[in-house]
Amino acid sequence: xxxxxxxxxxxxxxxxxxxxxxxxxxxxxxxxxxxxxxxxxxxxxxxxxxxxxxxxxxxxxxxxxxxxxxxxxxxxxxxxxxxxxxxxxxxxxxxxxxxxxxxxxxxxxx
Amino acid sequence: xxxxxxxxxxxxxxxxxxxxxxxxxxxxxxxxxxxxxxxxxxxxxxxxxxxxxxxxxxxxxxxxxxxxxxxxxxxxxxxxxxxxxxxxxxxxxxxxxxxxxxxxxxxxxxxxxxx
Numbered sequence: 001x002x003x004x005x006x007x008x009x010x011x012x013x014x015x016x017x018x019x020x021x022x023x024x025x026x027x028x029x030x031x032x033x034x035x036x037x038x039x040x041x042x043x044x045x046x047x048x049x050x051x052x053x054x055x056x057x058x059x060x061x062x063x064x065x066x067x068x069x070x071x072x073x074x075x076x077x078x079x080x081x082x083x084x085x086x087x088x089x090x091x092x093x094x095x096x097x098x099x100x101x102x103x104x105x106x107x108x109x110x
Numbered sequence: 111x112x113x114x115x116x117x118x119x120x121x122x123x124x125x126x127x128x129x130x131x132x133x134x135x136x137x138x139x140x141x142x143x144x145x146x147x148x149x150x151x152x153x154x155x156x157x158x159x160x161x162x163x164x165x166x167x168x169x170x171x172x173x174x175x176x177x178x179x180x181x182x183x184x185x186x187x188x189x190x191x192x193x194x195x196x197x198x199x200x201x202x203x204x205x206x207x208x209x210x211x212x213x214x215x216x217x218x219x220x221x222x223x224x225x
Contacts, residue, residue, distance in 0.1 A: 103151070104153055
């Protein structure tokens with residue numbers, strides 16, 4: 001089915017572990033985005049990408065790494081997870097406006 | 111820099127009540143304005159948009175008018191339903207090539223509608 005999918009939907013891990021959140025879109029949108037959503041902070045942009053092999057930092061990039069070798073995939077990696085990275089993570093894609101969102105990954109770091 | 115300010119929630123209403131969620135913005139030039147909605151357990155989805163001053167966006171009974179003189183884009187609905195319970199986000203996007211399609215977001219307003 002066409003759309004944007006995130007996996008996993010839920011993840012529990014421990015501090016210090018590496019974890020990768022996956023995002024896949026079938027529209028061939030050039031732009032992709034990663035956000036985190038926390039109470040009191042709304043949505044904060046972590047990283048975004050304008051095209052394959054082009055990525056740039058958002059508001060809160062520290063502790064995260066992204067790559068985009070193919071247009072349709074935009075994985076987000078937490079290299080060494082910390083409790084402060086417990087959050088709900090959303091991926092989005094667009095060719096202009098609006099942005100289309102996945103259903104999110106709820107990540108808990110113990 | 112550009113910013114969006116929304117009224118704080120939560121907002122609690124009875125079914126069939128009138129809804130207003132205030133949104134004001136600070137931006138240079140002529141941004142596009144959006145309302146997104148997030149239902150429980152889901153991602154955000156576009157509710158409505160307006161791309162120039164005095165435009166009215168509308169969808170599912172919701173409306174918002176782009177008011178440049180008051181830098182506002184308030185969301186309204188004449189008669190809310192329980193199914194409208196969600197979090198509503200106001201956002202803006204600058205219409206220039208250097209924007210990289212980024213959105214500037216408000217913090218969201220939670221709406222609960224009771225039967």
